[in-house]
Amino acid sequence: MADGAAHAHHAHGDHHHGPRSGIMRWITTTNHKDIGALYLWFAFAMFLVGGLLAMVIRAELMYPGMQLVEPDFFNQMTTTHGLIMVFGAIMPAFVGFANLMVPMMIGAPDMALPRLNNWSFWILPFAFGILIFAIIKSFLGIAEAPNFGWTFYAPLSTKFGPPSTDFFIFSVHMMGVSSIMGALNVIVTIFNLRAPGMTLMKMPLFVWTWLITAFLLIAVMPVLAGTVTMMLTDRHFGTSFFDAAGGGDPVLFQHIFWFFGHPEVYIMILPAFGIVSAIIPTFSRKKLFGYHSMVYATASIAILSFTVWAHHMFVVGMPLAGNLFFMYMTMLIAVPTGVKVFNWVATMWRGAMTFETPMLFSIAFVILFTIGGFSGLMLAITPVDQQYQDTYFVVAHFHYVLVTGALFSIMAGAYYWLPKWTGRMYNETLGKVHFWSSLISVNLLFFPMHFVGLAGMPRRTADYALQFADFNWWISIGGFWFGLSQLIFLWIAYDVCFRKSGTPATAQVWEGAEGLEWTLSSPPPYHSFTTPPRID
């Protein structure tokens, strides 16, 4: 995709310096499209690494009893799988979309702080290099990798954490710095570089959702950094934030962690709402239904997300009033989310719909994300959560919102904008094969988890009781199938980005597409809008 941009540059003008050649182009780049492409390829690489770890988990769980790995190694797999997927795949993919699309959607030449942008990307490979280094060492039997779950509850991660926990701490610090700088850049770009006439309430919904996401990142990533810093001082510098022996409290860890952690889950889903809100109107050939209510719903979800953190902790022994408060606040979030789902369905209603791959992924997103939302509502009910907590029901819930939610929206967005980025149409037949294969396998993978979870199968264990054996075999088959299906996408992306096959795309690409990005050529010029367009 990047080379396409380079060609466009030569035709374009000569008072801007173009990209350098070779590897230095990518290391020194300050161009929003180059950095966006780096983010997306990095996220995809991490998605494959995290997926590989998930394959180990599913291979171990295919049959009851211990087969392939030791329980401790299994725990290292679940821990690193979670960390890599959350911080390495989903979040950088959305930052990649923001880099590529926000300047084009608001009529800006580039991001506001291009050098900071370069830095925020190039921190990431080092942050994840550290984590992956720990897991490779563990694989070679040299030292244990972090094994306390991606939520790293104290004292598992403080008193009982392996020495590699310090790798983990610094890795999280670096990811945090990267995310904060990325978010800062998005906010400054949106506030200062909008084209004349582009008022806030005229911004595309993807820009709105990212603006709100960026504020969430600014507010909670420092809290995460604070949490791991307190862990570090507890481990090495004699403090007792989370150690009861010194007057601290391990439950405090959970409060601080989830004060970060709950807004974090909206950081991973709000940009998904934005992507889907761009795609559904295009392929329904109608305006988005209820634009204003979408903006207000997004803002309400973001604000409410700061008042629900303790629904992750219903069993730590909070007073009844606390449990009730967090239960009702959590259920309240279903209202703005319901508004969004209603608006997407209303947008499709009586639209002239066609079903290209981005639309298929978006419709699957609406349906399957709603299923994940419903299981979330079930988990929000304090009395039943006492039974569901820490079972596969929870695993089913958050994979429905993160895989068929966030990840499906990323796939939808990638198919939707690939022709714009590369100037070539991807292979639509293969895209549809990828979609149907992913859709069937992902449900085979995650739907039975509801059943084994309700029947009491605990999460984060390498073995299980015999009655769960049949379901787990099917879940594993679904897992391998879903994992392999993603290689189809790898091929499709490689095909248009590097093999340069596919028919050339028009500027508008999709018949019903509206917005500034579709007024630029496909691929767009190296500096998106050198003269700001006028919006009336």
Added chain:
Amino acid sequence: MTEPVKHTRLVVRIVSIVIGMFVFAVFAMPPLYDVICDVTGLNGKTSNQPAIAEGVTPQNERVLNIQFLAQTGNGMPWRFEPGEKSVRVHPGEIKMTQFVVENLTDKTITSHAIPSVSPPQATQYFKKTQCFCFERQTLEGRGKKEMPVIFYLDPALPKEINTITLSYTLYNLDDLAQSNKNDI
């Protein structure tokens, strides 16, 4: 490009939010949590200040069952047991009980006991006028000691509570200091 836009002001504002949230997480949340625990009894932590039993009259018509638990933290080579498993008290009645400790090693060890009350709703009403948990306890090698707790229950204790468990975990303070030193 059009005239350059100044980004500095906005960047400074955002960075100050970032710094503010970090400071909030590390320096404000832990003390705030302690205050909330003190006020609400959240998490069953009783006060580490002696209560003064003045003007409390026992309510003889109500009887509560108080259970005692004792456990040792990781790497604490002491025997630690309650003198009696449970007692029956009236709200407002001042009661004394003993906990027994024995150092099973030849070394002198300093320890600290951390209390916890269950159900947490009873925490604020569980008043201790004297407790070994208010200060550190040192035992010589093979030493043995009975440690008293004097407590009473505030008569305002909610009606639905009939049984209260008082649990202590004994931590090795020498070990804590030592392990921190070794790690550095």
